[in-house]
Amino acid sequence: MSAMIDIAGLSKWYGATQVLKDCSAAIATAEVVVVCGPSGSGKSTLLKCVNGLEPFQQGRISVDGVSVGDPKTNLPRLRARIGMVFQHFELFPHLSVRRNLTLPQIKVLRRSADEANAKALRLLERVGLSAYADKFPGELSGGQQQRVAIARSLAMDPIAMLFDEPTSALDPEMIQEVLDVMVGLARDGMTMIVVTHEMGFARKVAHRVVFMDKGEIVENAPTADFFENPGSERARLFLSKILQH
Amino acid sequence: MFAHFDFGEIVRSLPYLFYTGMTFTLLLTALATFIGIVVGTLLALMRLSGISFLTVPAAAYVNLMRSVPFVLMIFWFYFLVPYIGQWVTFSAQPLQVGAFASSLVTFSLFEAAFFCEIMRAGIQSIPRGQVAAAQALGMTYPMVMGYVVLPQAFRNMVPVLLTQTIVLFQDTSLVYVISVTDFLGAASKVAERDGRLVEMYTFAACVYFVISFAASRAVQVLQRRTAIIR
Amino acid sequence: MNYHWNWSIFWELSPDGTHTYFATLMLGTAWTLITSACAFTIALVFGSIVGVLRTTPYSWAMRLGSLYVDVFRNVPLLVQMFLWYFVLPELLPQALGDWLKQLSDASFYTAVVALGLYMSARIAEQIRAGILSLPRGQRLASLALGMTLPQAYAYVLLPMTYRILLPPLTSELLNTIKNSAVALTIGLMELTARARAMQEFSFQVFEAFTAATIIYIVINMLVTFAMRMVERRLTIPGYLGFKAPAVGH
Numbered sequence: 001m002s003a004m005i006d007i008a009g010l011s012k013w014y015g016a017t018q019v020l021k022d023c024s025a026a027i028a029t030a031e032v033v034v035v036c037g038p039s040g041s042g043k044s045t046l047l048k049c050v051n052g053l054e055p056f057q058q059g060r061i062s063v064d065g066v067s068v069g070d071p072k073t074n075l076p077r078l079r080a081r082i083g084m085v086f087q088h089f090e091l092f093p094h095l096s097v098r099r100n101l102t103l104p105q106i107k108v109l110r111r112s113a114d115e116a117n118a119k120a121l122r123l124l125e126r127v128g129l130s131a132y133a134d135k136f137p138g139e140l141s142g143g144q145q146q147r148v149a150i151a152r153s154l155a156m157d158p159i160a161m162l163f164d165e166p167t168s169a170l171d172p173e174m175i176q177e178v179l180d181v182m183v184g185l186a187r188d189g190m191t192m193i194v195v196t197h198e199m200g201f202a203r204k205v206a207h208r209v210v211f212m213d214k215g216e217i218v219e220n221a222p223t224a225d226f227f228e229n230p231g232s233e234r235a236r237l238f239l240s241k242i243l244q245h
Numbered sequence: 246m247f248a249h250f251d252f253g254e255i256v257r258s259l260p261y262l263f264y265t266g267m268t269f270t271l272l273l274t275a276l277a278t279f280i281g282i283v284v285g286t287l288l289a290l291m292r293l294s295g296i297s298f299l300t301v302p303a304a305a306y307v308n309l310m311r312s313v314p315f316v317l318m319i320f321w322f323y324f325l326v327p328y329i330g331q332w333v334t335f336s337a338q339p340l341q342v343g344a345f346a347s348s349l350v351t352f353s354l355f356e357a358a359f360f361c362e363i364m365r366a367g368i369q370s371i372p373r374g375q376v377a378a379a380q381a382l383g384m385t386y387p388m389v390m391g392y393v394v395l396p397q398a399f400r401n402m403v404p405v406l407l408t409q410t411i412v413l414f415q416d417t418s419l420v421y422v423i424s425v426t427d428f429l430g431a432a433s434k435v436a437e438r439d440g441r442l443v444e445m446y447t448f449a450a451c452v453y454f455v456i457s458f459a460a461s462r463a464v465q466v467l468q469r470r471t472a473i474i475r
Numbered sequence: 476m477n478y479h480w481n482w483s484i485f486w487e488l489s490p491d492g493t494h495t496y497f498a499t500l501m502l503g504t505a506w507t508l509i510t511s512a513c514a515f516t517i518a519l520v521f522g523s524i525v526g527v528l529r530t531t532p533y534s535w536a537m538r539l540g541s542l543y544v545d546v547f548r549n550v551p552l553l554v555q556m557f558l559w560y561f562v563l564p565e566l567l568p569q570a571l572g573d574w575l576k577q578l579s580d581a582s583f584y585t586a587v588v589a590l591g592l593y594m595s596a597r598i599a600e601q602i603r604a605g606i607l608s609l610p611r612g613q614r615l616a617s618l619a620l621g622m623t624l625p626q627a628y629a630y631v632l633l634p635m636t637y638r639i640l641l642p643p644l645t646s647e648l649l650n651t652i653k654n655s656a657v658a659l660t661i662g663l664m665e666l667t668a669r670a671r672a673m674q675e676f677s678f679q680v681f682e683a684f685t686a687a688t689i690i691y692i693v694i695n696m697l698v699t700f701a702m703r704m705v706e707r708r709l710t711i712p713g714y715l716g717f718k719a720p721a722v723g724h
Contacts, residue, residue: 053377080383090378094397103392104382149378156382312649312695313688314656317667321688324680328478415551422660429554442561450554457549 004029004160004191005050010059012045012215019045020056021215027160030189034202034223037212038238043195044087046212047162050193051075051082064159080108083153083161087169089145091137097124097148098133101155109156116155123151127181143174150181160191167198197242203227211235254444258435266431267452269345273427274414277352281413282406284353285360290390292365303361310358316422322351323423344425348417356413363405367398404468411460415453428452484679485686489672496673496683503669504690510586510665511652517591518598518651519644525595526602527628540599547596552589552657559589560661586658594651601643605636638709645702649695666690 003026012020020042027033035043048054050061052068052075061068066078091100101120105111111119124130127147129140137145146166153161163182167175179201186192186205196202202209202223209226211219213234219226230236291303310318326347330340342350371394379389399406418429426434429449436445485497494502529540547555560582564572578584609632617627637644659668670687674680 048377051381053380076380076383076385076388078383079381082381084378084381086374086378086381088372088374090372090374092375092379092393092397094400104384107388107392108383152382162381309688309692312653313691314653314667316656316659317670317684317687317691320667320671320674321684324674324684415549418551418553419657421553429551433557436561442557443565446554446557446562450550450558453551453554454546454549458545461549 003027004031004064005193006060006062007046007050008060010046010049010056010061012042012049012054012056012058019215020049023059023212023215023217025210025217025220027191027193029191031208032186032190032192032194032206033208033210034206035193035195035210035212036197036199036202036238036242037218041212042215043212044164047164047193047195050162051079051084053079053084076108080104080156081159083150083156083158085146085149085153085161085163085166087165089137089142089149089169091145091149091152093137096134096136097129097140100137100148101152104152105155119155120151123154124148126154126184127151128177141174142170143177146170146174146178147181150178150185154185158190160193161185163192163194163196165195165197167196199227199239199242211238213238249443251441251444254435254439254441255448258431258445261435262428262431262448265426266428269426269430270414270417270428273345273348273352273417273420274410276349277356277417278406278410278413280349280353281356281360282364284357285362286364286395288357288361289364289368292361293368307358307361310355311362315355315416316419318355319348319351319419319422322354323347326350344420344423347423348420348425348427352413352417356409359409360406363402363409364398367402367405368394370401371397400471403471404464407464407467408461411457411464414460415457418453478681480682481679482682484673484677484682487677490676496677497686499669499673500666500686500690503664503666503687504694506583506663507652507655507665507667508694510583510590510655510658510663511648513587514590514594514655515648515651517587518594518647521592521595522598523602523633525599526606527633529599529603530606531624540603544596544599547593548600552593552654553660555593556585556589556657556661560585582658582662585661586655586663590651590654590658594647594654597650598644598647601640601647602636605640605643606632608639609635641702641706641709645699645706648702649698652694652698653691 005027007023007025010020010023011018023042023046025033035046037043045054049056050063050068052073056069059069063078063082067073068075068078091097092103095103098117098120101123102113102116105116105119106113121130121133124133127150129144129147129151132140132144132148137148140148150166166182167178170178175198179198182192182194182201183205194201194206206223209219209221209223210217211226211230211232211234218232219230219235221231226235227239230239288303288307291299292307294300326342327339329350330336330342331338334340375393375397376389379393384392417427420427421429421433424430432445432449436442485500486495488494489496489499491499525540525543528536529544531537550558564575566572567575575581613631613635614627617631618624622630655663655665656667658665659671664672666687670683673683677683
C-alpha cells in the first residue's frame with residue numbers, strides 16, 4: 001500500500017539559508033505521527049510544505065497520490081482535502097463561529113447552506129461547543145477557539161490533518177481539552193501529522209515520532225523505540241530537557 | 246463692522262446654494278468616495294501582488310498622484326478627460342463631457358491613490374496566519390481576499406476611510422478653478438453678481454465647518470465604539 | 476489624438492514680452508518655494524504652540540487648542556484663502572482694510588498666512604500625538620529634577636518629539652508645497668498658475684502641465700532626500716521612529 005503522505009528528499013531555502021535538508025518520511029493512512037524538535041528546527045516549515053503553504057525548491061511531496069510541488073496541481077483543491085490547525089487558531093474574527101464553519105464548506109466545497117449548517121452543528125457538538133455557534137471568536141477562550149478551529153477543519157471532511165503546535169499558545173489549563181479532541185480523532189483513524197511538544201500526547205496516541213534538528217530529520221522511529229532508546233545524541237539531549245518538567 | 250452684513254442676501258440665495266451647489270458637492274463626494282475606494286482597493290491589491298508588472302505601474306501611479314498638487318491634477322483631467330473619452334469611444338473628436346462627469350473622473354482617480362494607501366495599510370494589518378488558514382481550507386486567492394482579508398481590512402479602516410472622505414468633501418471646493426457650480430462655486434457666483442463677498446464667503450465657511458465638524462465628531466464616536474468591540 | 480505637440484514652446488517668448496515660457500515656469504517655481512517656506516515656518520511655530528497647549532495639564536489650554544484645530548481643519552483651504560483675502564479687509568477699520576487691499580503682493584502675504592495657519596492645525600495634531608507617544612516617565616522625571624513645566628517641554632519633551640516626528644513633518648512640508656497651488660485662486664503666480672497661464676496663451680496644454688508636474692516631482696524628491704539626510708544626522712541610537720496615521724493631502 002502506498003503512503004497517504006509521502007515526503008522524499010525535501011530541501012528548502014530562504015534566500016541563502018537552508019531551512020530543510022533532504023527530508024524524507026512516509027505517513028500511511030490512519031497513522032499518527034508526532035514531529036518534535038527544538039524551536040527553529042524546521043518542523044512547522046516541513047508541515048506547511050505538505051499542503052503547499054510554503055514552496056520548496058527540491059524534492060517531492062505527494063498527498064493521496066497528488067504531487068504538491070507540481071505547478072499543474074490545483075493547490076486550493078488539494079488543500080480543501082487536508083485539514084490544518086494553527087498555533088494561533090486563525091479563526092476569522094469577523095465571522096461568527098457558525099459562519100467560520102459554514103463559509104468554507106459553501107464557498108469551497110459548494111455545499112448547500114442547510115447541509116453546511118447541519119454539518120457545522122454536528123461538529124460543534126462533537127467538540128462540545130454547540131452552545132457557542134452564534135458567538136464570535138473573540139468571545140471564546142483560547143481552548144474553545146482551538147476546538148472550533150479543529151471543527152472547522154473537520155467540516156471539510158479531510159483525508160488527513162496537520163497540526164502546527166496546536167497547544168503552544170494556550171494557557172496550561174486549556175491544553176487538555178484540545179488534546180482530548182485530538183486523541184478522539186486519532187482513535188477514530190484520522191491520518192495526522194502533529195507538530196507538538198506534548199510528549200504525553202505522543203506516548204498515548206502516536207504510532208511514530210519524527211525528531212528534527214537544524215532542518216534535518218534526525219530520527220523517525222516507532223513511538224516506544226523513540227522514548228526508550230533514542231538513536232541519536234541530539235534526540236537524547238532534547239528528551240532529557242523536555243521531560244524534566 | 247457687521248453693520249452692513251446683509252443676512253437677507255444669504256436667505257434669498259439659499260435655494261440656489263443648496264439645491265444647485267450642495268447637491269453637486271455631496272453627490273460628487275459620495276460617488277468619488279465609492280469609486281475611489283473600489284479603484285483604490287484594486288490598486289492596493291496590485292501593489293501587494295508581488296508581480297512586478299502590477300506593482301510597478303500601481304506604485305508609480307500612486308506616487309505621481311501623491312506628489313502633485315490636486316489643483317494641477319484638476320487642470321490635467323479637465324483637458325485630458327475629453328481625449329480619454331474619445332479614445333474609449335473611438336470617436337473622431339475629443340468627447341464633450343459635462344462638468345460633473347469631468348469632476349467625478351478627476352476626484353475618483355485622484356482619491357483612489359489615497360484610498361489605495363489606506364487599504365494597503367489595512368490589508369497589511371491582517372495577520373499572515375489568517376491568509377494561511379484561509380488557504381489551508383482550500384480557498385483560492387479571490388476567496389481569501391473576498392471573504393477573509395478585505396472584510397477585515399475594510400472594517401479596521403472604516404474610521405480612516407471616513408476621515409479621508411471628510412477631506413475629500415472639503416477638497417471638492419477646488420472645482421472652483423474650473424468654474425464648476427459646486428457649493429462654493431454657487432456662493433462665489435452670487436457673491437460676485439451682487440457684490441456680497443463678505444456675506445457669501447463667511448456663510449460658505451460656516452456651512453463647510455458645521456458639516457465637516459459634525460462628521461468628524463461622528464467618526465470619533467464610531468472609532469471609540471469599534472475600539473471597545475475589538 | 477488630434478493634438479499638436481510642440482515641445483519647443485518652452486523657448487518661445489511669453490506674452491509678458493521679456494521671459495520665455497520656461498523662464499516663467501522657473502519664476503513660478505520660485506514663488507511656490509518661497510510661499511511654502513514662509514507658510515511652513517508659520518505652521519511649525521503655531522502648530523508647536525497649539526500642539527503643546529493640548530498636552531498641558533490645564534483644561535482651558537486643551538480646550539483652546541482643540542478649538543483652534545477644529546476651526547482650521549474643518550473649513551476648506553480654498554475658503555480660508557477667500558476669507559483672508561476678500562473678507563478680512565472688509566471687516567477691519569476702513570483705513571487698515573484699504574491699506575491691506577492696496578498692498579503690492581497682497582496675494583503672497585495672504586497665501587502665506589492662510590496656508591501657514593491651515594497647515595499649523597495639522598502640525599499641531601502631529602506634535603500632540605508625538606508628545607503623547609513619549610513615555611510618561613520623561614515628563615515626570617524632568618519635573619522631579621526640579622524643572623518647570625516650560626523647561627521640561629523645551630529641554631526634554633520637544634527635542635525628542637521633533638526627532639520622532641521628522642518623517643511625518645516631512646510629509647506635512649510636502650503637503651504645504653502642494654497646497655500652495657491653491658493660492659492661484661487669489662492671484663498668486665506660483666508654479667501651477669504659470670502652467671495654467673502658459674496653457675491659456677500658447678494652447679499647448681499638455682506640454683505646460685507636463686513641465687509643472689515634473690517640477691513638482693523633482694521638488695518632492697529633493698525635499699524627501701534632504702529630510703532623510705537631516706533624519707540620519709539627528710537619529711538617536713536605540714530609539715525607534717513614530718508612525719503617525721496618514722490621512723489627507
